[in-house]
Amino acid sequence: MSNFASFKSLSRALFLGFRRDRGALFFTILFPLLFLVIFGGVFGKQSTGKVEVVEIGAVPVLDQAVAHDASGDLRKTVKLSRNDDRAAALKKVGKGDADAAVEQSGGKIVVHYSGADQVKSGVVQAVVQQVANSANLAATGRPPTYTVDGQRVEDKSIKGINFFTPSLLGWALASAGMFGASQTLVLWRTKGLLRRLRLAPVPIPTVFGARVVVSLGIALFQLAVFLLVAQLPFFGLKLQNAWWMSIPLVICGVLTFLSLGMLVGAWAKTQETAQTVTQLIVLPMAFLGGSFFPLDYAPKWMQVLSYVFPLRYLNEGMLNVMARGLGPTSALPQMAILLGIAVVAGGIAARLFRWDAT
Amino acid sequence: MTNTISVHGLRKRYGDVQAVDGVSFEVAEGEFFGILGPNGAGKTTTLEIVEGLREADEGEVELLGLKPWPRNSRLLPRIGVQLQATSFFERLTAREQLRTFGSLYGVSARKADEMLETVGLTEKADERVEKLSGGQAQRLSIACALVHDPELVFLDEPTAALDPQARRNLWDVLRAINTEGRTIVLTTHYMDEAEVLCDRVAIMDRGQILRLGPPAALVRGLDAPTRVSVASGVLAAEDARRLPGVDEVTDDGVSLIVETRDPSSVVAALSAKDALDGVQIRGATLEDVFLELTGREYRA
Numbered sequence: 001m002s003n004f005a006s007f008k009s010l011s012r013a014l015f016l017g018f019r020r021d022r023g024a025l026f027f028t029i030l031f032p033l034l035f036l037v038i039f040g041g042v043f044g045k046q047s048t049g050k051v052e053v054v055e056i057g058a059v060p061v062l063d064q065a066v067a068h069d070a071s072g073d074l075r076k077t078v079k080l081s082r083n084d085d086r087a088a089a090l091k092k093v094g095k096g097d098a099d100a101a102v103e104q105s106g107g108k109i110v111v112h113y114s115g116a117d118q119v120k121s122g123v124v125q126a127v128v129q130q131v132a133n134s135a136n137l138a139a140t141g142r143p144p145t146y147t148v149d150g151q152r153v154e155d156k157s158i159k160g161i162n163f164f165t166p167s168l169l170g171w172a173l174a175s176a177g178m179f180g181a182s183q184t185l186v187l188w189r190t191k192g193l194l195r196r197l198r199l200a201p202v203p204i205p206t207v208f209g210a211r212v213v214v215s216l217g218i219a220l221f222q223l224a225v226f227l228l229v230a231q232l233p234f235f236g237l238k239l240q241n242a243w244w245m246s247i248p249l250v251i252c253g254v255l256t257f258l259s260l261g262m263l264v265g266a267w268a269k270t271q272e273t274a275q276t277v278t279q280l281i282v283l284p285m286a287f288l289g290g291s292f293f294p295l296d297y298a299p300k301w302m303q304v305l306s307y308v309f310p311l312r313y314l315n316e317g318m319l320n321v322m323a324r325g326l327g328p329t330s331a332l333p334q335m336a337i338l339l340g341i342a343v344v345a346g347g348i349a350a351r352l353f354r355w356d357a358t
Numbered sequence: 359m360t361n362t363i364s365v366h367g368l369r370k371r372y373g374d375v376q377a378v379d380g381v382s383f384e385v386a387e388g389e390f391f392g393i394l395g396p397n398g399a400g401k402t403t404t405l406e407i408v409e410g411l412r413e414a415d416e417g418e419v420e421l422l423g424l425k426p427w428p429r430n431s432r433l434l435p436r437i438g439v440q441l442q443a444t445s446f447f448e449r450l451t452a453r454e455q456l457r458t459f460g461s462l463y464g465v466s467a468r469k470a471d472e473m474l475e476t477v478g479l480t481e482k483a484d485e486r487v488e489k490l491s492g493g494q495a496q497r498l499s500i501a502c503a504l505v506h507d508p509e510l511v512f513l514d515e516p517t518a519a520l521d522p523q524a525r526r527n528l529w530d531v532l533r534a535i536n537t538e539g540r541t542i543v544l545t546t547h548y549m550d551e552a553e554v555l556c557d558r559v560a561i562m563d564r565g566q567i568l569r570l571g572p573p574a575a576l577v578r579g580l581d582a583p584t585r586v587s588v589a590s591g592v593l594a595a596e597d598a599r600r601l602p603g604v605d606e607v608t609d610d611g612v613s614l615i616v617e618t619r620d621p622s623s624v625v626a627a628l629s630a631k632d633a634l635d636g637v638q639i640r641g642a643t644l645e646d647v648f649l650e651l652t653g654r655e656y657r658a
Contacts (some may be wrong), residue, residue: 009461013447013454020449020486192445195411196502200462201434355411 006202010210018180018218027179028218032172033229039164039292040235050079051123054089056103057082065131078127100124161237163294165230166246166318171291172226173219173250174257174311175282180215181261182274190271190357198355212258219254220247240325246318249331252338253314259345260310266352285309290316313337361420362387362510362541363408368417370403377403378414379565385543390536392556393545394644396652400565401545402514408543409439409512421510435463438508440500440516446487452498453483456505463506470505477501477531493524497531504535511535513544517551529555549645559644563652573644580650582642583617586624589636590614593628601627613638 018024055062062080069075081098083089092098093112099120100113111128113121137144188194197207223246230237261278268274286292288302289311295303306312317334320326363385370378378400385391393401406412408419410426410433419426424433446455453474460470474480477497482490490498496516503511516532517525525548532555536542546552552559553573560570569576583605590612598607603620613636618624621639628634 005464006462009458013450013458016454017447017449187448192441193447196439196441196445197462198411198429199409199434199437199439200459201431202462203431 003203003206007206007210010202010207011214014210014214015217018214024176024180028172028176029222029225032168032175032222033225035171036164036168036226036229036235039168040161040230043160043164051077051100051120051127052079052081052098053124054092054098054101055080055082056086056089056101057084059102059104059109061104061109061131061135062102062128065134074127074131077123100128102128161230161235162323163319165226165235165237166322167291167294167315169223169226169250170253170289170311170315170318171282171286172222173253173314174285174289174291176218176222177215177254177257178261178264178278178282179275180218181211181258182265182268182278183261183271184211185262185265186268186271186274189265189354192357194355212255215258216251216254219250223247223250240322242321242326242328242330245321245328245331249314249317249321249335249338252335252342253310256310256314256338256342256345259342259349262349263345263352266349266354269357285311288312310338310341361385362389362422363391363543364418364420365404365408366418368404368407368419369415370400370407370412371415376565378407381417381562381565381567383560383567383570385541387541388536388539390532390542390555390557391544392552392559393543393562394547394549394552394559394648395545395562396547399562399652401562404562405512405514405543405545409437410434435506436509438503438506438511440503440511440513444495445499446495446502449486449488451484451486452479452490452494455487455498456501459502460505465506473501473505476504476534478527491524493520493527496520496524496528500528500531508540510541511543513542515545515547517546517548525551549643549648553644561648561651568651569647576647577642577644580642580647581619582646582650583619584621584642585615585617585640586621586628587613587615587636587638587640588628588633592635593631593633597631 053062066074066078066080083092083101086103089098089101090112093101093114096114096116099117100111102112103110109128109132111125113124115121188197198204227237227239227243227246229235231239260281264274264277264281268277288306289309290298290306291311295306295312298306313334317331317338320330320334321328324330361384363383365384366382368378368381369376381400381404383391393404395401403412407414407417408421408426410421410429413427421433422436424430426433447458450458453471456474457467457470460467460473471483474483477500479494479497479501482494485494487495487498500513500516503513513532517528520528529551532542532544536555544552544555556573558570558572559576560567561576562568569579571579590609591614593614595607595609595614598604598614598616601616601624603618603623604616605619606617608615616624621641625634625637625639628637
């Protein structure tokens with residue numbers, strides 16, 4: 001008989017089992033996407049909202065500046081409203097409903113701001129200062145000696161969707177791989193399916209190979225879904241040149257997490273134990289491995305601790321090729337480390353492996 | 359003629375417990391062989407060693423002339439093993455399940471579907487295994503054991519937890535399989551099942567075989583009294599005691615029960631007194647043999 005036929009049919013059976021498992025579908029595909037939508041949508045666009053400024057009575061300097069704002073820059077930054085009641089206007093600022101209140105009497109302009117949001121209060125003061133300066137300059141009737149021309153530089157720090165797409169995907173892969181492997185192994189053992197398979201003439205590597213191939217297929221599907229969704233205009237991910245290196249990276253990562261899952265599954269006696277232990281590994285790993293926030297901003301001890309978690313290497317490799325725009329070889333060290341962990345964990349799992357529940 | 363199974367001096371110890379303590383038996387080709395015993399008697403361990411799932415500490419096992427341990431891939435296609443009814447791939451239909459198992463043995467999908475018919479599950483072909491009733495799941499697991507047309511089939515308590523209809527239905531399936539010339543080894547703790555199905559049974563307890571033989575021979579060998587009962591009141595107990603061949607008489611107000619080792623004389627005498635109202639004759643069964651051998655006290 002052909003082992004390949006057995007392999008194909010086993011893979012098919014396992015895939016059908018996965019596709020019909022609504023819970024697994026939700027947790028492997030939809031749940032991480034939900035996170036991507038939330039994280040990418042909320043933190044993805046780091047643009048600050050407009051600064052809300054209340055005019056107390058008439059503030060001609062501001063009104064004129066807005067009226068002569070040819071480039072529209074001012075209107076993009078500031079939202080003006082008017083309230084003739086001074087006390088009410090100040091109260092608004094105090095409560096945070098407005099960022100500043102401005103009043104003008106003759107040549108004197110007073111800005112009332114709250115210290116709650118330093119960025120916005122800074123913006124308000126700078127804007128008003130600039131408006132006043134322009135008005136002063138215009139009053140002299142002389143052309144400006146110095147002009148400023150702002151030019152934007154490409155931002156190399158990784159934030160927003162460029163960070164969340166690879167790192168949330170890393171978490172999704174770790175979760176799917178570890179839960180999938182540990183649950184399958186314990187379930188097959190407790191239900192007696194392992195013994196049944198042992199009594200069939202199919203080589204055992206064929207059985208496990210089929211399981212691995214199905215997991216890899218699911219992982220590549222996760223990758224595709226993530227990349228497609230993140231590239232929607234709403235999220236605006238731009239793929240870097242070496243993004244295709246994420247495919248071998250994902251494969252290495254899945255092998256690692258399957259091995260770790262097998263390790264848990266080989267050790268745990270019941271499904272409940274396997275589930276709890278897997279969760280206890282995956283969740284801290286996702287946080288400390290840099291899936292939910294960039295490690296660059298984390299405290300030093302956290303950065304050091306992160307080297308313990310395999311997920312860190314997957315995330316790092318993915319960030320290198322997908323977000324930092326580094327070359328294809330930049331992911332090779334991470335891939336080597338992941339494969340190394342996979343081999344060690346797989347070896348221990350094989351030592352702990354039991355056919356029977358008893 | 360070589361035996362399909364030959365087992366000699368099998369021993370297996372788990373820690374302090376001698377689970378199997380010197381078991382030997384032979385099973386001929388085409389035989390329906392039963393292993394009986396209370397829980398913990400060692401029958402499952404014996405079966406697992408014979409199937410090749412465990413290594414014996416001592417002793418020899420040969421199946422179809424081959425050794426089952428270590429895992430022997432030349433032997434595996436020739437034997438079929440039914441384990442618990444839950445040993446399935448998750449969320450597959452009955453048909454997909456059977457085709458998947460079939461593919462492990464290189465069996466075509468068409469042949470796998472035929473097996474579904476043999477065990478009477480054609481109507482449930484597209485039902486997921488989780489939705490099958492206990493009896494249906496049990497039949498499917500037997501189908502999975504038979505899908506590759508093995509010469510030798512092992513069934514471990516195939517009718518456990520089934521209702522009476524499902525049990526009898528399964529017996530018919532098992533008898534049909536045996537009639538096709540396959541050798542069947544079955545463990546059970548239902549005595550009626552062993553009596554109805556098996557050509558020979560081995561009664562095990564504490565890791566040893568206590569008796570081995572055809573059920574009827576074991577029952578006869580027990581020399582247990584036959585109980586003849588008639589409706590209470592047709593005959594006084596004192597009169598009954600005077601009948602020929604009577605060992606003991608009891609009257610519980612519903613039935614008058616006569617224990618005898620010569621039931622034909624007793625029945626003839628009752629007939630002469632016209633006292634056969636509601637007569638029932640109950641001989642010893644395999645259950646009596648079993649309880650005689652393994653004791654009546656409850657063991658958890």
